[in-house]
Amino acid sequence: MANSKRFIVIAGNIGSGKTTLTQLLAERYRWEPHFEVVAENPYLADFYENMPRWSLQLQVFFLSKRFQAHQKIVYGPSSAIQDRSIYEDAHIFARALYESGKMEKRDYENYYELYSTMTQLLPPPDLVVYMRRSVPCLQERIAQRGRDYEKNIPDAYLEHLNVCYDEWIEKYQIGKVLTVQADNLDLKHRKEDFDYVCNRLEQSLEQPDLFSTC
Template identity: 50%
Template structure:
């Protein structure tokens, strides 16, 4: 049976790493997040208030295209960041920070809600979570220049939005995995536990409504 899971979580939490490892462990096709082709990105960093709406609409458009490609793909798929995170986390954060004005944000939300209402969801969202201190450590370790100036406040804001979103999300089951004490790159046993937990949750999802699953997440041993 074809499966479609999405790996969600804050910057530096390990989404792409887990996607790659699960590709090897499960033999599923990975779909990675791509940000470099956004024609508004450079302008956005120079003038966020002017270009935030344009940039977010572009990201949403590309994510929707990616989602459609996944649905049409014949094999099981692991997606690095879901379509929902663009709207529920990053656009919401820009709006709260005043970078998107209320009129533009209302249009954006109407577009997102109209599309997401008819978009088949993943079978499972795997929410990787970590405290900000851990995120900052991992961001420093991977050494990406464009991430050097990410502030603690920004990561805290995103963590809050992620926690609120996953708590109310009901389109599919959400499996929350705290990763503060995990290193699934160096510890194959942890990776195996995560893979087994994902497969078990998918199997359970065929028998229970997503609301019942959302509050029942076994832990991975560190």
């Protein structure tokens, strides 16, 4: 792969393996990793107690942090890889909160206007790698990592997020996308699976086509 500055985003649902892939790719290619800041969100505990009350504050915090990370990557000197993007905040999670009645219409419209203004200032990443997994696979992985705040995530919510992801990826036109069908992949424990994804990633970065799937 050419030794030029790269900006890669790893996108995916809760439990999709995006953080694992981010870490592995950062180590292989010596890219600077930027991980999601879920635990740092001061609204997280309140949000799980009362989602309609705190959904806007929660999402604005995430939007701000990911905007800062995106800017740091774009204007920094090194290649970098980001665990979840600013685009997912709006097109996946804020949308899902609004459609499920957990964010008011006026809050969602205000939030989306802010998101649109901010993203107009951001050059897009070179490649979005979408880690797609089925709901049963997601639930199995979520159970394995045993986070208290994820214990009772319903299947319907994960399915809703998968639908939002699929629709976002289908409409994404500002850069290249690699969709990884990941149900049967174990990137952490099977080197051949990780090598396979790396090969497809390198091919996607070099080819002119916007969309590819593996």
